[in-house]
Structures are given as structure tokens and as C-alpha cells.
Amino acid sequence: MHQTLPNIDFGSIRPLRGKQTAGFEELSVQLFHGETERRHSHRLTPPAPDVRYRFLGSKFMKFFLRILACFTAAASAAPLTLRFDEPATDWEKHGLPLGNGTIGAVAMGDPAHDRIQITVDSLWTGDENPSGGYDEAGKQRGQGCFGAFQSMGDLTFTATSSGKVSDFHRALDLQQALHTTSWKSGITTHTREIFVSFPDKVLAWHLTAKDGTLDGLLELKGHHSDQLKWEGNDLRLTGEPANGLKYEARVRVFIHKGKQQKEGDGIRLSGGEQALVLMAADTNYVMGSDAG
Numbered sequence: 481m482h483q484t485l486p487n488i489d490f491g492s493i494r495p496l497r498g499k500q501t502a503g504f505e506e507l508s509v510q511l512f513h514g515e516t517e518r519r520h521s522h523r524l525t526p527p528a529p530d531v532r533y534r535f536l537g538s539k540f541m542k543f544f545l546r547i548l549a550c551f552t553a554a555a556s557a558a559p560l561t562l563r564f565d566e567p568a569t570d571w572e573k574h575g576l577p578l579g580n581g582t583i584g585a586v587a588m589g590d591p592a593h594d595r596i597q598i599t600v601d602s603l604w605t606g607d608e609n610p611s612g613g614y615d616e617a618g619k620q621r622g623q624g625c626f627g628a629f630q631s632m633g634d635l636t637f638t639a640t641s642s643g644k645v646s647d648f649h650r651a652l653d654l655q656q657a658l659h660t661t662s663w664k665s666g667i668t669t670h671t672r673e674i675f676v677s678f679p680d681k682v683l684a685w686h687l688t689a690k691d692g693t694l695d696g697l698l699e700l701k702g703h704h705s706d707q708l709k710w711e712g713n714d715l716r717l718t719g720e721p722a723n724g725l726k727y728e729a730r731v732r733v734f735i736h737k738g739k740q741q742k743e744g745d746g747i748r749l750s751g752g753e754q755a756l757v758l759m760a761a762d763t764n765y766v767m768g769s770d771a772g
Contacts, residue, residue, distance in 0.1 A: 563650070599632055659675070668690065669692075671686075715732075735754075736753055740752075
């Protein structure tokens with residue numbers, strides 16, 4: 481399938497603010513197909529502020545803003561970039577994190593088998609917990625279990641042949657929230673860029689092969705008892721832990737000057753100069769005791 485890539489400047493996330501880019505909004509709103517069923521509701525009502533602290537609070541806020549302005553000025557004077565000269569081999573020690581407040585990602589940057597570990601902020605194993613207990617009885621569904629935060633899965637790209645790698649580096653630009661991996665293989669320069677858009681609610685992964693071709697298998701792998709199936713040209717991952725919470729992720733690919741085809745539970749990319757991978761993910765959790 482030969483497609484035209486959306487017009488996105490991957491050196492900046494600015495174009496994603498405001499006007500929606502083709503493909504982004506459509507992908508994110510398809511999750512759960514407008515499903516209204518929600519679980520795990522709990523309402524937190526904040527206490528009213530004490531008027532005795534308002535005056536003190538306003539003075540403190542002014543002081544805090546002055547300090548913040550100083551740190552901001554100092555930060556803007558120097559590049560805020562984490563840079564490494566080899567791929568990550570340990571998720572906890574070497575992976576570089578990105579996110580938009582809902583979708584979290586940890587990038588590893590391996591040329592041969594690249595992996596982005598995916599989380600969603602509301603994917604957990606707990607249930608409604610009015611008692612606040614941690615005992616064994618509380619670990620049964622509906623018995624007040626706090627539960628634990630869960631990883632959703634991995635988005636991976638396995639290259640057909642990575643060749644001899646030289647001039648490798650990977651970096652996380654903290655100002656742009658942009659992760660970049662770059663290396664050379666023969667005459668081909670490979671670049672992979674990742675960011676997670678807040679307004680569009682998607683992860684974007686841009687893969688390029690300058691003076692060469694982009695060949696490999698893209699896969700979405702769940703970390704639980706998930707179901708993976710095709711829906712049109714989208715790869716759809718769904719699952720439901722024992723607590724009844726539902727989650728879903730969708731992947732869509734745009735490839736330029738190449739083709740994509742379904743291969744098992746993955747997408748085979750071949751002959752392209754660049755590809756754009758979009759992933760949306762969420763759960764059906766909603767906060768509010770009157771909504772569940």
C-alpha cells in the first residue's frame with residue numbers, strides 16, 4: 481500500500497497543537513467505538529480552601545514564580561538533552577521515557593530489534609476499595625483490593641537486516657519531548673523519532689532510511705491475556721483483567737514510497753524511505769461514583 485504521509489514536522493511538536501492532523505483524531509476516537517460502559521468509579525471532593533491561608537498563599541506564589549522564572553531562564557540557556565552512544569539493554573537503567581499524561585512510553589533504540597514499552601495511566605489490577613485494605617481477602621475481586629499498575633505491551637520493529645552499525649546515538653530532547661535514534665549502515669542513514677502528542681492522544685513513531693530502504697516487521701505485543709486482530713488496516717489489541725477493566729490499543733501505519741502488508745499479527749514494511757506509525761491507547765476507566 482502506497483500512502484502519502486501526513487504533513488508533520490518531526491523536529492517539533494508544534495504542528496500537532498491546534499488543528500488536527502489527518503489520521504490522528506480519527507484513530508484516537510475509535511477506541512471502544514463510543515462505548516459508554518465504565519467501571520472503577522470513585523469521586524474525590526477537595527476540601528474548601530481556608531481563607532486564613534489565602535493571603536500567605538498569594539505571597540508564596542509570587543515568590544515561587546520568581547524562582548521558577550530564574551530556573552526557566554537558566555534551562556533555556558543550555559540544551560536539555562540526554563544522549564547515549566549505544567542502545568538500551570536494561571529497561572529500568574537505560575530506557576528513555578516519554579508521555580502525554582495518559583500514554584507512557586519507554587524507548588530502547590535498538591537498530592536490529594527496536595522496542596517501545598507502552599503504559600496507560602489507568603490500567604491497573606485493583607477494584608473499588610472503600611476499606612483501603614491490603615489483606616489477602618482484599619485481593620479478591622470486589623473485596624477492596626488496591627491492585628497494581630500494569631504495563632500494556634510493546635510496540636516493536638524488527639529490521640530485516642540492520643547491517644553493520646556505525647555512528648550510533650540516541651537522545652531524548654527534554655524541551656521538545658522528542659526521542660531520536662540515528663545510525664549509519666553502509667551508505668544509508670537511519671533515523672527513528674518518537675513523541676507522544678497530548679492534543680491528539682497518540683504516540684507517533686517516524687522511521688526513515690535516507691539513501692536506502694526501510695524493511696522490517698512491526699508488531700504490537702500485549703503483556704496480558706490480550707486479543708490481537710485486524711480491523712481494516714488497523715492492528716487492534718484488546719484485553720480485560722480480572723477486575724473487569726477494559727483496555728484497547730490501535731496501530732495505524734503510513735508508508736512513503738514503499739508497501740505494507742499484513743503478516744501474521746504484524747505489519748511487514750518493505751521498500752519504503754520512511755514510515756509513520758501512530759498508536760492510540762486507553763482504558764474504559766472513569767472517575768466519578770455516579771458514572772459506574
